[in-house]
Each structure stands twice: as C-alpha cells, then as structure tokens.
Amino acid sequence: MTIQILSPQLANQIAAGEVVERPASVIKELVENSLDAGATRVDIEIDKGGSKLIKIQDNGSGIPKSELNLALSRHATSKLSTLDDLDAILSFGFRGEALASISSVSRLTLTSRTAEQTEAWQAYAEGSDMAVKVIPAAHPVGTTIEAVDLFFNTPARRRFLKSDKTEFTHIDEWLKRIALVKPEIHFTLKHNGKQVRNYRPANNQDQYLMRLAQICGKNFAEQAIEIDCQHEGLTLSGYIQSPFFTSPASDTQFFYVNGRLIRDRLVNHAVRQAFSDHGTGELASYVLMLEIAPHQVDVNVHPAKHEVRFHQSRYVHDYILQALQSALMQVARASMPISEE
Numbered sequence: 001m002t003i004q005i006l007s008p009q010l011a012n013q014i015a016a017g018e019v020v021e022r023p024a025s026v027i028k029e030l031v032e033n034s035l036d037a038g039a040t041r042v043d044i045e046i047d048k049g050g051s052k053l054i055k056i057q058d059n060g061s062g063i064p065k066s067e068l069n070l071a072l073s074r075h076a077t078s079k080l081s082t083l084d085d086l087d088a089i090l091s092f093g094f095r096g097e098a099l100a101s102i103s104s105v106s107r108l109t110l111t112s113r114t115a116e117q118t119e120a121w122q123a124y125a126e127g128s129d130m131a132v133k134v135i136p137a138a139h140p141v142g143t144t145i146e147a148v149d150l151f152f153n154t155p156a157r158r159r160f161l162k163s164d165k166t167e168f169t170h171i172d173e174w175l176k177r178i179a180l181v182k183p184e185i186h187f188t189l190k191h192n193g194k195q196v197r198n199y200r201p202a203n204n205q206d207q208y209l210m211r212l213a214q215i216c217g218k219n220f221a222e223q224a225i226e227i228d229c230q231h232e233g234l235t236l237s238g239y240i241q242s243p244f245f246t247s248p249a250s251d252t253q254f255f256y257v258n259g260r261l262i263r264d265r266l267v268n269h270a271v272r273q274a275f276s277d278h279g280t281g282e283l284a285s286y287v288l289m290l291e292i293a294p295h296q297v298d299v300n301v302h303p304a305k306h307e308v309r310f311h312q313s314r315y316v317h318d319y320i321l322q323a324l325q326s327a328l329m330q331v332a333r334a335s336m337p338i339s340e341e
C-alpha cells in the first residue's frame with residue numbers, strides 16, 4: 001500500500017472510537033456542549049435506547065450561522081485557544097472533537113439560532129470530505145442536535161451496542177450524575193415518545209433535597225448530612241450518609257471536581273477512611289463536590305476525562321478526610337447522651 005492521507009470522514013471515524021462508545025457517550029458530549037453554552041434547560045429525546053434517535057434541544061447561546069461549518073469540523077473549538085488556557089479550563093469541552101466525531105458515525109443535523117439572528121439555520125456534513133451544507137430552519141434561540149442511526153456506517157461498532165434497555169440504563173445513569181451536580185438546570189428525558197425523567201430546576205436547599213431524593217432515593221435524602229466546608233481555596237460541599245443510617249449496599253457514590261464526576265483512588269481513599277471509624281467504610285453513600293482552582297488540577301489526562309491529577313494530592317486528600325471526619329464526629333457527638341458532670 002502507498003501512503004495516503006485519510007479522508008476527513010475516515011479520520012473522524014477513527015477519532016470517534018475514542019469518544020463515542022455508545023449512545024450514552026453521545027448524550028454526554030452533546031449535553032455538556034449545551035451546558036457550556038449556558039443553557040438552563042436541556043431536553044433529551046431518544047428512541048430505541050438512542051441507537052435510532054438521539055435529539056438534544058437546549059436554550060443556550062446558539063451557534064452563529066457563520067460558525068456552523070466550524071462546529072462540525074475536527075479540532076475546532078470556541079473554548080480554548082492557547083496551551084495556557086488548558087491550565088484554567090472550566091468548560092466541559094475543549095478538544096473540538098465531539099461534533100465532528102458523532103457526525104462521522106451517524107446522520108447528524110445541527111439546528112441553531114443565536115439571540116442576534118432573526119432566523120435559524122441547519123447544518124449537516126456529507127460525504128467523505130464531510131462538506132458542510134447549511135439550510136434555513138425554524139428554531140428558538142438555542143441549539144438542537146439530532147443524531148440518527150448511530151454507527152449506521154460502522155457496522156463493527158454497531159454490533160457492540162447492547163439491548164435498548166441496557167443502552168437506556170447507561171443514559172439514565174449518566175443523566176443522574178449530571179443532574180446531581182447541575183441543580184439549577186431543568187433536564188427532561190423522553191424514551192420512545194414517553195417522558196421518563198423530569199428534573200425540575202432546584203434553586204434552594206429544599207428543592208435540591210427533592211432532586212437528591214428523586215435520584216438517590218428518599219432514604220438517603222432524608223437522613224443525609226450536609227457538608228459545606230471551605231479552606232484556603234478548597235471548597236467541599238454536598239451530602240453524606242449519616243453514621244446512624246445503615247442502608248443496604250448503595251451505588252450512591254458520586255464525587256465531582258469542578259463539576260466533573262471523577263473516579264480517583266486518592267479521593268476514594270480519603271472518603272473511605274473518614275467513614276471507616278463509623279463502620280460504613282466502603283458502602284457509605286455520598287454526593288460530594290470539590291471546587292479547586294483550575295490550575296491546581298489537571299483534567300487533560302484522558303479523553304473521557306474521568307481521571308484527574310491534583311498537583312498537591314496529599315493536601316487535597318487530607319482536606320477531604322478532615323472535612324468529612326469532623327462532620328461525622330459532630331453528628332456522632334450531638335447524639336451522645338449528655339454525661340453528668
């Protein structure tokens with residue numbers, strides 16, 4: 001074989017292998033884009049577990065007509081322009097890969113309108129050079145992206161899709177994770193024409209506890225201890241299981257760093273150790289959010305961005321441990337019988 005440059009479509013399909021594994025990963029990328037665009041409402045519609053249809057509508061900033069073409073191109077992003085920006089990244093996206101990738105493995109249309117425009121436009125990419133066509137459309141301010149027939153042109157990947165029910169579960173689980181950390185956003189989910197989730201905006205603690213109950217169960221929400229702790233640029237907030245509450249083994253274990261759900265050995269260790277004195281250790285439930293200066297943490301470790309690297313990992317570990325220990329201790333102490341002098 002002679003050396004040839006890959007066509008844009010093929011290059012994008014190969015890149016899609018990294019970010020687009022299944023319908024849930026498409027939804028993750030699209031909803032994160034909606035949130036990056038400042039949306040306060042995101043409506044998700046899927047058919048057949050997302051393999052037939054994925055449609056996301058948001059009321060975010062929209063994409064100007066002149067940039068629709070770029071939005072669908074690889075390595076095109078509005079969120080990053082220099083390597084230094086990466087140190088201070090607060091948006092979900094920055095690689096400029098998602099739309100180009102998804103568009104190369106589905107029939108994707110992007111319809112959008114900015115507040116400055118009086119009309120909306122629809123864009124889609126076609127052919128092996130992925131030339132972008134733009135046509136007039138009707139749409140309120142914001143963006144709708146429709147991805148139909150995911151992996152229709154990459155049969156090997158399509159075969160890896162599981163049953164509609166399993167794919168739906170992955171989507172539902174992901175939506176729970178984002179809904180917990182974005183309380184002010186109204187999310188809805190429709191499956192096969194029927195609304196199955198409606199997370200109304202939660203703008204105060206009571207409303208948040210309602211969302212917590214919707215997602216993590218009433219039991220957890222009713223007894224959870226609030227964490228709200230600040231120290232030298234670190235903020236830890238959220239809810240943890242009371243030391244007096246012995247729930248059945250729960251999968252309510254969510255830890256977010258600057259709004260991203262992460263899985264981190266160091267964090268796990270700190271949380272487990274805090275609970276270990278109370279006999280709940282590995283099984284304890286928690287929904288915790290850590291806010292840290294963006295330059296103190298590296299999120300560019302993996303394309304799916306589940307891993308992070310803290311620059312002062314020991315310090316972060318001990319901070320989490322102490323914050324949780326002292327909260328648990330307070331609750332334990334408050335419940336102790338008052339001893340006679």
Ligand code: ADP
Nearest residue numbers: 033037071077078093094095096097098099143
């Ligand atoms: P990234 O999110 O890494 O920048 P994407 O391929 O996901 O890359 O998106 C490319 C660009 O398209 C984004 O940088 C953004 O400017 C624009 N975009 C995508 N989705 C939306 C949306 N829902 N609302 C507004 N702009 C969007």
Ligand code: MG
Nearest residue numbers: 029033093098
């Ligand atoms: Mg993105």
